[in-house]
Amino acid sequence: MNRTTQSAVIALLGGLLISITVSGRFTSYVKPGFGPLLLIAGGILILVGVLSIVSGLRAAKKVDELAEVEVQIAAPVHSGPADHDDSHGHSHERSKAPWLILAPILVLLLLAPPALGADAVARNAGSQALAGLGGVAAPSGTGADVGAGGTAGGYAPNDGSGHGIGTKAFAKQRPTMSFPALPAGKDPALTLKEFIMRALYDGGDSVSDNNITVVGFIAAPGDGYTGGYSLARMTISCCAADASPMRVHVDSAAKYPVNTWVSAVISAQTGTASADNDYVPTVDLVSISTITQPSDPYEH
Amino acid sequence: MTDLRHSHPTPSRPPAGRSSGKVRPRYQPGSLEIFGLILLTAVLLRTQLADLLTKVLPSGWATVFVAICVQATPFLVLGVVVSGAIAAFVPASFFARVMPSSPVLAVPLAGVCGIALPGCECGSVPIANRLIDRGVRPSAALAFLLSAPAINPIVLVATAVAFQAEPSMVWARLVAGLVTAVLVGWIWERIGRPEWMKPKPRNRVTGADGQETGPAVFLPTVRGDFTQAAGFLVIGAAAAATLNTLVPREFMAHVGSSVFLSILVMGALAFFLALCSESDAFVAASFSTIPVVGKLVFLTVGPAVDIKLFAMQSGTFGRRFAVRFAPVTFVVAVLVGVGTGLLFFGGWR
Numbered sequence: 001m002n003r004t005t006q007s008a009v010i011a012l013l014g015g016l017l018i019s020i021t022v023s024g025r026f027t028s029y030v031k032p033g034f035g036p037l038l039l040i041a042g043g044i045l046i047l048v049g050v051l052s053i054v055s056g057l058r059a060a061k062k063v064d065e066l067a068e069v070e071v072q073i074a075a076p077v078h079s080g081p082a083d084h085d086d087s088h089g090h091s092h093e094r095s096k097a098p099w100l101i102l103a104p105i106l107v108l109l110l111l112a113p114p115a116l117g118a119d120a121v122a123r124n125a126g127s128q129a130l131a132g133l134g135g136v137a138a139p140s141g142t143g144a145d146v147g148a149g150g151t152a153g154g155y156a157p158n159d160g161s162g163h164g165i166g167t168k169a170f171a172k173q174r175p176t177m178s179f180p181a182l183p184a185g186k187d188p189a190l191t192l193k194e195f196i197m198r199a200l201y202d203g204g205d206s207v208s209d210n211n212i213t214v215v216g217f218i219a220a221p222g223d224g225y226t227g228g229y230s231l232a233r234m235t236i237s238c239c240a241a242d243a244s245p246m247r248v249h250v251d252s253a254a255k256y257p258v259n260t261w262v263s264a265v266i267s268a269q270t271g272t273a274s275a276d277n278d279y280v281p282t283v284d285l286v287s288i289s290t291i292t293q294p295s296d297p298y299e300h
Numbered sequence: 301m302t303d304l305r306h307s308h309p310t311p312s313r314p315p316a317g318r319s320s321g322k323v324r325p326r327y328q329p330g331s332l333e334i335f336g337l338i339l340l341t342a343v344l345l346r347t348q349l350a351d352l353l354t355k356v357l358p359s360g361w362a363t364v365f366v367a368i369c370v371q372a373t374p375f376l377v378l379g380v381v382v383s384g385a386i387a388a389f390v391p392a393s394f395f396a397r398v399m400p401s402s403p404v405l406a407v408p409l410a411g412v413c414g415i416a417l418p419g420c421e422c423g424s425v426p427i428a429n430r431l432i433d434r435g436v437r438p439s440a441a442l443a444f445l446l447s448a449p450a451i452n453p454i455v456l457v458a459t460a461v462a463f464q465a466e467p468s469m470v471w472a473r474l475v476a477g478l479v480t481a482v483l484v485g486w487i488w489e490r491i492g493r494p495e496w497m498k499p500k501p502r503n504r505v506t507g508a509d510g511q512e513t514g515p516a517v518f519l520p521t522v523r524g525d526f527t528q529a530a531g532f533l534v535i536g537a538a539a540a541a542t543l544n545t546l547v548p549r550e551f552m553a554h555v556g557s558s559v560f561l562s563i564l565v566m567g568a569l570a571f572f573l574a575l576c577s578e579s580d581a582f583v584a585a586s587f588s589t590i591p592v593v594g595k596l597v598f599l600t601v602g603p604a605v606d607i608k609l610f611a612m613q614s615g616t617f618g619r620r621f622a623v624r625f626a627p628v629t630f631v632v633a634v635l636v637g638v639g640t641g642l643l644f645f646g647g648w649r
Contacts, residue, residue, distance in 0.1 A: 001331040001335075001527070002330055002331050002332065003520075003523065004330075004331075004332050005330070005331040005332045005334075005335045006523055006524075006527045007523060008332065008335060009335065009527065010523060010526060010527065013373075013530075017370070017373060020370070026370065028363065028367075029363065029366050029367035029370045029371070030367060030370055030371050034370075034371065034374070037374035038370065038373070038374060040374065040377075041373050041374040041377040041378075044377050044381065045373075045377065045526070048519060048522050048523055048526070049523075051519055052519055052520070052523045055519060096531075097527070097528055097531030097532055097615050098527035098528065098530070098531045099531065100530075100531040100532070100534040100535060101527065101530050101531055101534060102335075102338060103534050103538070104365065104366055104369040104370075104534060104537070106338075106342055107353070107362050107365060107366055108366055109342060110342060110346060110349050110350045110353060111350055111353055111354065111362045113362035113363040113365075113366050114363065115363065116360050116363055116364075117360075119359040119360055120359075120360045123360070123545065236579075237458075237462070237579045237582035237583075238371060238575075238576050238578055238579030238582070239367040239368060239370070239371035239576065239579065240363050240364050240367035241364050241367055241368050241371070241540065241541070241544055241573070241574075241575060241576075241579075242575055242576075242579045242580075242582060242583050244583075
């Protein structure tokens, strides 16, 4: 790939980064905090691409004669001529690697890949007991002592074997934590992650005693459940490569097909989450309605 | 447009090229035409190609692939801009003056300098390459390459957030990352050979001198470094996306029973998942059945060597370098991770 084409590819990539950021599509791939970084990076790439083309055209005039001679001498196959116009020793023109940059560009242009959905939920499903616990309140009550050896959030019991969840010590004590009061109003909204953390660990049973509004999409029921369906949402901490699902179980036939985005009012059934069902709590469904996909399809 | 005539043919060039070349000897279809042809094909056959790709690719593959590329690009841009700035404005004599001549000192110094680069691993590859170009001894530049993604402040803060109940994980990670970088640097000082590295451009470009500095060098360096590194980043992203979408995470839950096995699996997983070093702590924290030492191994191996870095290193430094450097780094990182973990956590836990 010669320098003009390299410059064009760079500028195209930069433009595409800016375009997915401005249009908001970037939240399907990375967390929203990446927005400014993508704009800056896209701007730099466009600048580098355009300036390279301009300086290349200028330099081209100088070496025109030289290049003509060279092309006539050069063998036709696989002999990238040394780049006289790029006289600074940074030639990558023999390399075919730059062509690969077209792969993500074409995938973005052709497929416009959607945010991860129900398939990813099934694939990345695992125990919810430990996943994604940044920012929850400090342990208290019966959970405080067993929480000391935990890994995240401070509630995971640890008996020294490395097998906290599922051990007898864990089964005896339900580790609980204190959560802040629910937001005011009727059917307050929580993220699905927050809802699940409260369903699993809230000693005050805040999401069992109250109806909560959550946003997610329909997915297949998880391990340990036969009928019904899941309300799910992916959480990411950086980009879609590290996504993991947050799920609650609804024990009735789904009104909508898989991957439909819904806003639902639910309350948790206490004691339904266990090691056998990956700590996916069952919820009572009060109401459910379809919505368009949120501008940020993931939770964080 | 001198470049058009000036460019060389590639395998994908249309057959018309050679015959028309005979008629008009000055014309050969260059990369710009091929580039245009690819874009034109994509636009014209958009729906057919999209259908085909949707059928062929595993569900979610395209999203994860694009996500890794998009996520890495800002850090790669930072890396190539720093690399370009070094090439343009920092003379080789600067490093000769600043870096200790003895590798015993130079390697740890370069490793500690890694703390100053806020980014993840993709950005440090072109910088390390530029440092070697500028006369820094390879072992020191490689120590920087390994330490920068593991111990910079952003990564440490992310680790602290992910491991709130295990604050010592931050320090364990810092120590393990730094020790790995320094040890690999010293080992490379003993066993590394210059001929494993790709020959530098100044050896093959007629009349050009790689040591040249000045603002004029900045732009070509940024452009060249970026296209080269990004191309290999794409290979790594494709491999990581494939593993990410084909291997169920649940597979992890079954390896926790054996400490030895879980450590090996965590090392292998860190290599193949190729997570950005800023997010790997969150993933590690979610492995509920893995002992804490295994998680530290995951966090030590990940930033130092993964499939994405391997692809970028073989592109930047040469394949002969990468096939030697990656296994050395992997073994050292696993051992250091285990050792540091036992020291910090007083057991496997």
